[in-house]
Amino acid sequence: MIPNLSAFEYVQANSIEQACNLLAGLKKEGRVIAGGTDLLVRMKHRASIPEFLLSLNGIQNLDRIEESEDEVIIGALTKLHKIQHSCIVRDNFLLLSDAAGKVAHQLIRNMGTIGGNICLDARCEYYTHSHIFGLEYWPKCFKRGGEFCHIMKKGRYCYARFSADTVPALVALNARVTIVSHRSQRSIPLEEFYTGRGHPVNILQPDEILTEIRVPKLYSKWKGVYFKYSCRKAIDYPVVGVAALADMSGGVCKEIRIVAVSVASSPVRMKEVEDMLRGVRLSDHVISEAERIAIQGISPIPHHGDSPRYIRTMLGTFIKKALLQIID
Ligand SMILES: Cc1cc2nc3c(=O)[nH]c(=O)nc-3n(C[C@H](O)[C@H](O)[C@H](O)COP(=O)(O)OP(=O)(O)OC[C@H]3O[C@@H](n4cnc5c(N)ncnc54)[C@H](O)[C@@H]3O)c2cc1C
Ligand code: SF4
Structure with missing residues (x-):
């Protein structure tokens, strides 16, 4: 049986300044909560046991979608449903609205x-199935502050898998994220937000909040596709997800950005594949070669019953499908 939530304090901030001050003065383990669809499930599985939850839901303007001449600004609290259907997003980045529409289901x-x-945490079957594994009887792994990984017995860090559907699209679109704390405000490319490890999965400090995403319009004329495979079609994380965004001219690929998710602990830019495709006409031979390079370029960790071979095959298949759709 999945255990109940353990006790925690809950506070709703009404401004970013108040949220930053609350996090700065915190003496116990705290977490920001937005929709709660990931965090509350993780808390039930004891993958995260915060004593304090800071809700951002009372902060105005954090759910806006605005456009300027050269970028679209999306508040961090914007619901995925709104992004899926926003005219601003659809007109500029069909790839992003498509990826948002592929997250789980309507609810x-x-x-x-x-x-x-x-900010989704990386996933590991020891937590998603903690009620089966009986986590309380196992030694604490890296994710819970221990010195051990159940998946990679000789591993030196956490190998959990990062599986957020909108992230490959946003990285392909070269989005930036704004991070705010009581100390500073900074803006970094989303591609640099992730650590490459399953824990901690991103570079956010405990007192930092992600406030907005800025997507440049530079790529709005490029053709983009997102493919996702999940076990339970209507409601599941990707086993593999691939976003591809290309600037095509007469069948020739002038520029391309390809990003995979769920194949490692961070989103993976397929740079070798991109280099091979740049300036080349997308023939059947070139597409097969891209598929081969993609498969060779990753070393997936087995998780949730998906073998490395299976993940590689799915990745190669999606790269092929993406390229075929892009030249179409
Ligand atoms: C049944 C089910 C199916 C799902 N399927 C998918 C799927 O197919 N694809 C997919 O990508 N996801 C899936 N999810 C995961 C989740 O629903 C989504 O990723 C969702 O977008 C998480 O957003 P949230 O606002 O609910 O996050 P929360 O649960 O509120 O937070 C998630 C994490 O982000 C942190 N966080 C949230 N907002 C901020 C912020 N502004 N600044 C700093 N930290 C922040 C929280 O502290 C927490 O660690 C699924 C979840 C469930 C329960
Ligand atoms: S990959 Fe290893 S360290 Fe990470 S959560 Fe799973 S068992 Fe723990």
């Missing part, structure tokens, strides 16, 4: 936010 998209999707 989750009505509650889940883009900020929560970006």
Whole structure:
């Protein structure tokens, strides 16, 4: 049986300044909560046991979608459903609205936010199935402050898998994220937000909040696709997800950005594949070669019953499908 939530204090902030001050003065383990669709499930599985939850839901303007001449700005608290259907997003980045529409199902998209999707923790079957594994009887692994990984017995860090659907699209679109704390405000490319490890999965400090995502319009004329495979079609994380965004001219690929998710602990830019495709006409031979390079370029960790071979095959298949759709 999945255990109940353990006790925690809950406070709702009404401004970013108040939220930052609350996090700065915190003496216990705290977490920001947005839609709660990921965090509350993880808390039930004891993958995270915060004593304090800071809700951002009372902060105005964090759920806005605005456009300027050269970028679209999306507040971190914007619901995935709103992104899926926003005219501003659809007109500029069909790839992003498509990826947002592929997260879980309507109920989750009505509650889940883009900020929560970006800050999603990496997933591991020891936590998603903690009621089966009986986690309390196992030694604590890296994710819980221990010195051990149940998946990679000789591993030196956490190998959990990062599986957020909107992130490959946002990285392909070269989005930036704004991070705020009582100390500073900074803006970094989303591609640099992740650590490459399953824990901690991103570079956010405990007192930092992600407030907005800025997507440049530079790529709005490029053709983009997102493919996702999940076990339970209507409601599941990707086993593999691939976003591809290309600037095509007469069958020739002038520029391309390809990003995979769920194949490692961070989103993976397929740079070798991109280099091979740049400036080349997308023939059958070139597409097969791209598939081969992609498969060779990753070393997936087995998780949730998916073998490395299976993950590689799915990745190669999606790269092929994406390229075929892009030249279409
Ligand atoms: C049944 C089910 C199916 C799902 N399927 C998918 C799927 O197919 N694809 C997918 O990508 N996801 C899936 N999810 C995960 C989740 O629903 C989404 O990723 C959602 O976007 C998370 O957003 P949220 O607002 O609910 O995040 P929360 O649960 O509120 O937070 C998630 C994490 O982000 C942190 N966080 C949230 N907002 C901020 C912020 N502004 N600043 C700093 N930290 C922040 C929280 O502290 C927490 O660690 C699924 C979840 C469930 C329960
Ligand atoms: S990959 Fe290893 S360290 Fe990470 S959560 Fe799973 S068992 Fe723990």
